[in-house]
Amino acid sequence: MTESFSSSDHRALVIGAGLGGLAVAMRLGAKGYCVTVLDRLDRAGGRGSSLSQDGHRFDLGPTIVTVPQLYEDLWAACGRDFHRDVDLRPLSPFYDIRWQDGTRFRASSDTEAMKAEVAKINPSDVKGYARFLRGSQARYKVGFEGLMTLPMHKIWETVKVLPQFARLRADKSIYAYAKSCVKDEKLRQALSFHPLFIGGDPMHVTSMYALVGYLEKEFGVHYAMGGVQAIADAMAGVVREQGGVIRQNAEVDEILIEGGKATGVRLTTGEQIAAPLIVSNADAGHTYTHLLRNHLKRRWTPKRLKKSRWSMGLYVWYFGTKGTAGKWADVGHHTIAMGPRYNGLLDDIFMKGKLPDDMSLYIHRPSLTDPSVAPAGDDTFYVLSPVPHLGWDKAVDWQTEEPIYREKVAAEVEKIMPGFRDHIVTETVFTPETFRDRYLSPNGSGFSVEPRILQSAWFRPHNISEEARGLFLVGAGTHPGAGVPGVVGSADVVSQLVPDAPAQAQRRMAAE
Numbered sequence: 019m020t021e022s023f024s025s026s027d028h029r030a031l032v033i034g035a036g037l038g039g040l041a042v043a044m045r046l047g048a049k050g051y052c053v054t055v056l057d058r059l060d061r062a063g064g065r066g067s068s069l070s071q072d073g074h075r076f077d078l079g080p081t082i083v084t085v086p087q088l089y090e091d092l093w094a095a096c097g098r099d100f101h102r103d104v105d106l107r108p109l110s111p112f113y114d115i116r117w118q119d120g121t122r123f124r125a126s127s128d129t130e131a132m133k134a135e136v137a138k139i140n141p142s143d144v145k146g147y148a149r150f151l152r153g154s155q156a157r158y159k160v161g162f163e164g165l166m167t168l169p170m171h172k173i174w175e176t177v178k179v180l181p182q183f184a185r186l187r188a189d190k191s192i193y194a195y196a197k198s199c200v201k202d203e204k205l206r207q208a209l210s211f212h213p214l215f216i217g218g219d220p221m222h223v224t225s226m227y228a229l230v231g232y233l234e235k236e237f238g239v240h241y242a243m244g245g246v247q248a249i250a251d252a253m254a255g256v257v258r259e260q261g262g263v264i265r266q267n268a269e270v271d272e273i274l275i276e277g278g279k280a281t282g283v284r285l286t287t288g289e290q291i292a293a294p295l296i297v298s299n300a301d302a303g304h305t306y307t308h309l310l311r312n313h314l315k316r317r318w319t320p321k322r323l324k325k326s327r328w329s330m331g332l333y334v335w336y337f338g339t340k341g342t343a344g345k346w347a348d349v350g351h352h353t354i355a356m357g358p359r360y361n362g363l364l365d366d367i368f369m370k371g372k373l374p375d376d377m378s379l380y381i382h383r384p385s386l387t388d389p390s391v392a393p394a395g396d397d398t399f400y401v402l403s404p405v406p407h408l409g410w411d412k413a414v415d416w417q418t419e420e421p422i423y424r425e426k427v428a429a430e431v432e433k434i435m436p437g438f439r440d441h442i443v444t445e446t447v448f449t450p451e452t453f454r455d456r457y458l459s460p461n462g463s464g465f466s467v468e469p470r471i472l473q474s475a476w477f478r479p480h481n482i483s484e485e486a487r488g489l490f491l492v493g494a495g496t497h498p499g500a501g502v503p504g505v506v507g508s509a510d511v512v513s514q515l516v517p518d519a520p521a522q523a524q525r526r527m528a529a530e
């Protein structure tokens with residue numbers, strides 16, 4: 019696995035302190051590398067960081083923590099116990115899905131309770147739901163256990179799994195798969211919306227993503243006390259204890275290449291830092307189009323990246339409300355408010371690049387679980403609406419559109435939390451333009467390259483770059499893809515592709 023990189027130098031640079039970058043820094047530290055992480059923002063975590071404002075802490079991105087064993091494994095690889103560093107709390111129910119006619123579906127790990135939720139909507143779909151779950155488990159075995167942390171830069175690795183993919187009808191979309199199991203449209207939505215959490219269009223991403231249904235039920239949906247920022251901070255703590263350095267407010271302008279080898283980076287300040295091993299946690303698109311702009315690309319040309327399908331953009335409204343603890347008592351920690359259209363809405367966003375008037379919303383209310391997010395008696399919320407990315411010919415001009423769109427979002431939230439605006443004491447909004455400017459996301463997309471089947475595994479930007487020796491990629495834009503489990507998995511893949519640092523290798527040999 020490690021044939022393509024070797025060096026007698028033990029310095030490594032990681033560009034980006036997102037969760038993928040921090041995870042790979044931990045793994046490289048455990049392999050004996052002297053790691054420096056460089057990030058343009060003022061705190062670690064990337065999309066998984068938080069913003070504190072007027073006594074409220076806003077978790078900016080991920081809120082749903084699944085598969086805790088991935089973090090346990092990561093910490094164990096560094097000789098640490100994850101649960102000593104992070105306080106994870108299981109949530110029940112996982113989330114509450116609401117439709118406009120008042121129908122609700124509460125997801126949880128209890129199979130009988132889930133069947134009762136299905137029966138409440140359509141009793142004749144209970145059998146089909148059980149079939150969906152069995153299919154979800156089979157997809158988990160192949161798609162998650164089999165592929166998630168397997169290097170996929172050799173086409174043979176992808177070819178090998180094709181028979182299993184064919185057997186599981188990976189060519190079908192997750193929506194088509196849900197439709198083949200249950201008759202009720204609401205249940206089809208409840209069983210197929212999950213890819214939206216990682217930037218995929220349920221009408222087009224592979225049915226392999228049905229694995230999320232099993233994964234949630236089996237391993238739970240959790241909340242990290244302190245938000246995902248607490249996980250990022252704990253990761254940064256491990257990196258520092260390993261002797262690594264994390265430099266915030268340090269933006270890389272270029273990856274330096276000599277004779278086909280990565281030799282270091284130049285920051286926007288002009289400072290150069292040398293290292294023979296570089297892992298980019300910057301978006302794969304930004305890495306190839308900007309950081310390697312002066313280097314002729316073999317595969318990841320700007321043209322190819324432009325032709326890729328990018329995940330949707332996000333409109334996120336973060337707000338703190340005063341004196342609302344106990345108010346809107348039926349609004350839990352995670353609420354998904356389905357709009358009047360599903361297929362049509364997705365088509366507008368993903369296929370036409372059109373900002374629709376209607377919307378489906380995700381409402382996050384962490385103050386119900388974590389008192390540290392808001393002053394006593396107050397609440398902290400975020401409301402998220404999927405919107406088109408900025409790469410369309412007629413991209414939305416958010417400078418003009420934002421106040422208009424905010425009113426439309428407010429009208430929907432008002433139906434669920436009447437009078438909420440009167441209580442807002444602090445707020446901030448992220449649009450796709452914020453994602454473009456803050457995270458340097460191509461097209462301002464929320465989750466990098468869309469996880470379609472022909473943009474997954476070997477087809478996705480590889481974890482080991484074909485453009486320069488000693489250059490690796492970690493994070494949402496590479497294999498296996500977006501989502502916290504995905505980017506933590508990508509760090510595992512990179513660490514399999516990189517040999518131990520020279521001194522560590524000698525120690526290991528001496529011990530054997």
Ligand SMILES: Cc1cc2nc3c(=O)[nH]c(=O)nc-3n(C[C@H](O)[C@H](O)[C@H](O)COP(=O)(O)OP(=O)(O)OC[C@H]3O[C@@H](n4cnc5c(N)ncnc54)[C@H](O)[C@@H]3O)c2cc1C
Binds near residue numbers: 037082299300458501
């Ligand atoms: C609103 C939202 C909600 C989400 N909800 C969930 C969820 O509930 N569960 C889940 O599992 N996933 C969720 N996700 C997805 C998940 O957060 C991301 O896929 C994941 O955090 C991406 O991690 P990353 O390491 O790839 O990249 P990022 O978090 O984007 O980190 C990349 C880092 O690189 C830095 N950087 C970029 N370019 C440079 C440069 N040139 N020089 C220096 N630094 C640079 C950036 O500043 C950034 O800090 C959500 C995402 C969003 C946006």
